[in-house]
Amino acid sequence: MKDVTETGRGCRNAPILKERGQREVFCGLTSIIWLHRKMQDAFFLVVGSRTCAHLLQSAAGVMIFAEPRFGTAILEETDLAGMADAQDELAREVGRLLERRPDIRQLFLVGSCPSEVIKLDLEKAAEKLSARHGPHVRVINFSGSGIETTFTEGEDACLAAMVPTLPETEERQLMLVGALPDVVQDQALDLLGRMGIGPITVLPSARADDPVDVGPNTVFALTQPFLGETHAALTRRGANHIPAPFPFGEQGTTAWLRAVADEFGISDETFAQVTDAPRARARRAVAQAAEVLEDKSVFFFPDSQLEIPLARFLTRECGMQAVEVGAPFIHKDLVGPDMDLMAEGPVFAEGQDVDLQLDRARAARPDLTVCGLGLANPLEAEGLTTKWAIELVFTPVHFYEQAGDLAGLFSRPLRRRALLRTEAAE
Amino acid sequence: MKLTVWTYEGPPHVGAMRVATAMKDLHYVLHAPQGDTYADLLFTMIERRNHRPPVTYTTFQARDLGADTANLFKTAARDAYERFTPQAIIVGASCTAELIQDDPGGMAETMGLPVPVIPLELPSYQRKENFGADETFYQIVKSLATPLQKTAHVTANLIGPTALGFRHRDDITELTSLLADMGIGVNVVAPYGATPADIARMGAAHFNVLMYPETAETAARWMERELDLPYTKTVPIGVGAIRDFVAEVAAFTGRSATLDDSRLRLPWYSASVDSTYLTGKRVFLFGDGTHVAAAARLARDEMGFEVVGMGCYNREQARNIRKLAKDYGVEALITDDYLEVEQAIEALAPEMILGTQMERHIGKRLGIPCAVISAPVHVQDFPARYSPQMGIEGANVIFDTWVHPLVMGLEEHLLHMFRDDFEFHDDAGASHHGHKAKLREMNATPTPEPEAADQPRMETGVAVVWLPTAEKELKKIPFFVRGKARRNTENFAAERGVSEISVETLYEAKAHYAR
Ligand code: SF4
Ligand code: SF4
Numbered sequence: 001m002k003d004v005t006e007t008g009r010g011c012r013n014a015p016i017l018k019e020r021g022q023r024e025v026f027c028g029l030t031s032i033i034w035l036h037r038k039m040q041d042a043f044f045l046v047v048g049s050r051t052c053a054h055l056l057q058s059a060a061g062v063m064i065f066a067e068p069r070f071g072t073a074i075l076e077e078t079d080l081a082g083m084a085d086a087q088d089e090l091a092r093e094v095g096r097l098l099e100r101r102p103d104i105r106q107l108f109l110v111g112s113c114p115s116e117v118i119k120l121d122l123e124k125a126a127e128k129l130s131a132r133h134g135p136h137v138r139v140i141n142f143s144g145s146g147i148e149t150t151f152t153e154g155e156d157a158c159l160a161a162m163v164p165t166l167p168e169t170e171e172r173q174l175m176l177v178g179a180l181p182d183v184v185q186d187q188a189l190d191l192l193g194r195m196g197i198g199p200i201t202v203l204p205s206a207r208a209d210d211p212v213d214v215g216p217n218t219v220f221a222l223t224q225p226f227l228g229e230t231h232a233a234l235t236r237r238g239a240n241h242i243p244a245p246f247p248f249g250e251q252g253t254t255a256w257l258r259a260v261a262d263e264f265g266i267s268d269e270t271f272a273q274v275t276d277a278p279r280a281r282a283r284r285a286v287a288q289a290a291e292v293l294e295d296k297s298v299f300f301f302p303d304s305q306l307e308i309p310l311a312r313f314l315t316r317e318c319g320m321q322a323v324e325v326g327a328p329f330i331h332k333d334l335v336g337p338d339m340d341l342m343a344e345g346p347v348f349a350e351g352q353d354v355d356l357q358l359d360r361a362r363a364a365r366p367d368l369t370v371c372g373l374g375l376a377n378p379l380e381a382e383g384l385t386t387k388w389a390i391e392l393v394f395t396p397v398h399f400y401e402q403a404g405d406l407a408g409l410f411s412r413p414l415r416r417r418a419l420l421r422t423e424a425a426e
Numbered sequence: 427m428k429l430t431v432w433t434y435e436g437p438p439h440v441g442a443m444r445v446a447t448a449m450k451d452l453h454y455v456l457h458a459p460q461g462d463t464y465a466d467l468l469f470t471m472i473e474r475r476n477h478r479p480p481v482t483y484t485t486f487q488a489r490d491l492g493a494d495t496a497n498l499f500k501t502a503a504r505d506a507y508e509r510f511t512p513q514a515i516i517v518g519a520s521c522t523a524e525l526i527q528d529d530p531g532g533m534a535e536t537m538g539l540p541v542p543v544i545p546l547e548l549p550s551y552q553r554k555e556n557f558g559a560d561e562t563f564y565q566i567v568k569s570l571a572t573p574l575q576k577t578a579h580v581t582a583n584l585i586g587p588t589a590l591g592f593r594h595r596d597d598i599t600e601l602t603s604l605l606a607d608m609g610i611g612v613n614v615v616a617p618y619g620a621t622p623a624d625i626a627r628m629g630a631a632h633f634n635v636l637m638y639p640e641t642a643e644t645a646a647r648w649m650e651r652e653l654d655l656p657y658t659k660t661v662p663i664g665v666g667a668i669r670d671f672v673a674e675v676a677a678f679t680g681r682s683a684t685l686d687d688s689r690l691r692l693p694w695y696s697a698s699v700d701s702t703y704l705t706g707k708r709v710f711l712f713g714d715g716t717h718v719a720a721a722a723r724l725a726r727d728e729m730g731f732e733v734v735g736m737g738c739y740n741r742e743q744a745r746n747i748r749k750l751a752k753d754y755g756v757e758a759l760i761t762d763d764y765l766e767v768e769q770a771i772e773a774l775a776p777e778m779i780l781g782t783q784m785e786r787h788i789g790k791r792l793g794i795p796c797a798v799i800s801a802p803v804h805v806q807d808f809p810a811r812y813s814p815q816m817g818i819e820g821a822n823v824i825f826d827t828w829v830h831p832l833v834m835g836l837e838e839h840l841l842h843m844f845r846d847d848f849e850f851h852d853d854a855g856a857s858h859h860g861h862k863a864k865l866r867e868m869n870a871t872p873t874p875e876p877e878a879a880d881q882p883r884m885e886t887g888v889a890v891v892w893l894p895t896a897e898k899e900l901k902k903i904p905f906f907v908r909g910k911a912r913r914n915t916e917n918f919a920a921e922r923g924v925s926e927i928s929v930e931t932l933y934e935a936k937a938h939y940a941r
Contacts, residue, residue: 023483
């Protein structure tokens with residue numbers, strides 16, 4: 001296995017293929033599916049159309065029936081024709097909702113394509129509703145629309161909208177930014193805590209009352225690569241970003257922890273003491289799962305912006321060859337450190353023209369194609385092996401203890417294809 | 427504005443996609459933002475389709491809005507034609523594009539594409555998925571089908587089956603063989619599997635079999651008028667309906683009403699003594715109008731259930747369902763709000779629900795068994811095995827499907843006998859159902875226990891209280907009839923102005939309701 005330090009020239013300055021055709025990606029509303037689980041006293045109210053409601057339902061799967069903490073205020077003819085004042089209508093629906101759900105402490109009004117095209121002012125609505133329902137309920141608005149946001153950018157927009165509302169602090173502190181599954185977040189806090197780093201806050205917090213503040217002595221580390229707007233908003237509050245590769249795999253996790261540790265002047269000795277054991281475990285776990293991945297080629301369709309860090313993990317730690325790494329956006333400030341660590345070779349594509357990209361994938365016939373749910377079965381039927389990208393944002397995959405699981409997500413489809421036989425024995 | 431959490435139907439353009447995806451050599455150019463491409467996964471994941479839906483989305487973005495979304499549409503339409511060379515193109519707008527008023531239909535017509543271009547007007551803020559499918563199919567038929575000489579042999583078109591339909595795939599096979607037994611061929615099945623060229627041939631059939639009024643009734647009426655094609659009114663789900671259907675077809679064609687019922691098992695299975703326990707099971711029906719109407723007849727007349735409530739989510743069928751409900755002496759529930767459906771079910775406390783996937787979840791929550799009879803579909807509604815709803819095999823399949831969730835006859839007795847046995851006790855549920863529903867799988871908020879929802883709710887306004895001894899006695903009654911016993915006892919008490927329920931009252935009520 002290659003070492004982090006042996007970088008070659010890296011890919012940061014590799015040419016980027018920019019495409020502007022038909023995109024086959026989710027809109028930002030989809031982020032609500034994991035955000036509403038993370039923020040346990042928040043409700044996400046989309047102001048949109050039946051399509052938006054149907055998207056949420058389809059992306060969530062009927063599995064989470066019961067009453068989830070999201071919903072769609074569906075615009076009707078009367079709202080569009082201006083016969084009803086949309087602000088009043090919204091205030092009424094919010095009133096009803098909050099009455100029924102006194103457990104709700106944060107209400108997010110989420111803009112959609114229709115609400116933005118008719119220029120429904122959700123910022124104004126949020127202000128008025130905050131005044132009416134505060135301080136018990138804080139109302140914040142952000143856009144999850146498909147004309148403004150792609151998939152994980154919904155989380156980015158949500159967190160960025162929260163930043164201006166955070167109280168100011170002068171304290172020297174570390175902030176971890178990104179909605180992670182609890183198990184993963186706890187592991188990260190534990191590792192950092194054992195190095196003696198603190199105090200640490202996490203954005204978003206699980207509850208409105210958990211203190212998260214920010215200021216000029218705050219340094220922050222992103223746990224997800226799609227948080228460009230949040231990065232900018234925190235910078236505006238005076239906080240400083242710790243650039244690092246993202247904590248995927250043993251190497252990514254080590255590099256990420258190292259960058260944070262350096263910021264806090266942690267000695268090599270302490271660092272080694274805390275990380276050696278989980279590092280070794282992660283290496284072993286990855287090696288096992290990676291056996292099937294060695295020398296296989298991988299092709300990424302754009303989806304969550306996790307593509308570049310994951311390609312780094314697969315090429316450096318699992319021995320794969322990346323053919324094409326497509327991402328909806330490439331923020332070099334954020335994924336630059338990951339690109340530095342990648343060997344030259346793959347095509348980097350930003351944006352999408354899905355038919356052209358499918359042509360390229362068919363021509364390359366990669367061993368593994370990472371793509372959205374709309375493309376996976378059709379490509380399988382054409383004989384390509386696929387991994388659904390959405391699972392990568394729903395499953396715990398960050399940090400050491402999940403490194404093996406992450407490799408496993410990619411190796412399973414290949415193992416499965418090798419396993420299945422339906423022809424006669426003779 | 428209306429707050430919605432779960433919906434029974436998607437927007438109308440999803441209905442159009444169900445038609446387009448079912449067909450071959452047809453392409454849909456949809457003016458829509460990128461996020462609307464989620465709809466592809468319904469087809470590729472839920473239905474496991476092995477090809478992408480034939481849809482090109484323009485995926486305009488905010489920066490295009492002021493500039494040139496119209497050109498974006500034209501480029502997308504031209505590229506789609508060149509890449510896919512379909513026989514015909516349908517064009518339309520999703521909810522967002524409807525607001526920016528680019529008129530995709532008008533634009534596409536001026537482009538001079540060498541194939542028929544069919545514009546769709548689907549009002550996204552008024553109508554829903556079923557309307558979208560019905561209207562799309564109608565527009566396609568109206569544009570492409572013409573009066574033709576009838577086939578020499580008697581043939582029918584099977585109309586209505588779409589992609590993402592509830593068992594449409596297998597219903598086609600079943601009806602094809604049912605008609606074959608009568609010596610009738612199939613001219614065209616549409617939209618499922620049809621090309622635009624096939625649509626053009628539809629006029630050659632002698633009549634239409636309207637399989638699903640939800641998706642093809644408007645087209646059926648138009649073809650009756652313009653192409654001289656009468657259409658069947660009975661949907662052949664359930665034995666009685668199959669016989670009526672055969673008679674209807676015989677009347678159209680002058681063929682004899684032949685039905686090969688040698689494989690039909692429902693009547694005997696239902697008559698056999700093992701099924702005695704099904705008698706008078708109180709069932710609640712909900713789904714699309716067509717499946718609910720068929721299920722009502724089957725439930726009452728062929729299974730011996732008692733229909734205690736029914737309803738549908740598609741307003742287009744409201745009139746039919748209201749009328750039918752009246753015949754059954756129950757209230758019709760016409761709503762697309764699942765919370766209302768849940769309330770109705772809670773109030774009626776049926777012993778079984780025949781509903782959609784939504785009601786299956788409601789049933790899980792309330793501890794009431796449910797069998798699925800209608801769309802909206804779930805991946806489970808596309809079983810690998812052959813399992814139609816229509817025709818002879820459909821009736822057999824339905825018997826099995828409906829009986830399965832109920833505790834089987836013999837087991838019911840055993841449960842009663844051993845109700846205090848440590849592993850065979852009350853709360854164990856039917857042994858073949860795996861573990862009981864886990865409530866609120868992804869939600870931390872505690873749910874009220876179904877039992878708590880079972881508090882006295884009296885129409886008379888008298889509050890009825892259970893004495894502890896009576897409550898204890900009630901617990902001894904097996905769980906699958908406990909809800910009914912509680913309800914009956916409370917009604918019994920309320921009717922008599924009794925405000926405290928004792929063990930005595932419980933058994934008085936039991937005797938009163940004995941049958
Ligand atoms: S792309 Fe726009 S209209 Fe479509 S679901 Fe997303 S927000 Fe709603
Ligand atoms: S497992 Fe139990 S309930 Fe299921 S069929 Fe067998 S005996 Fe009946």
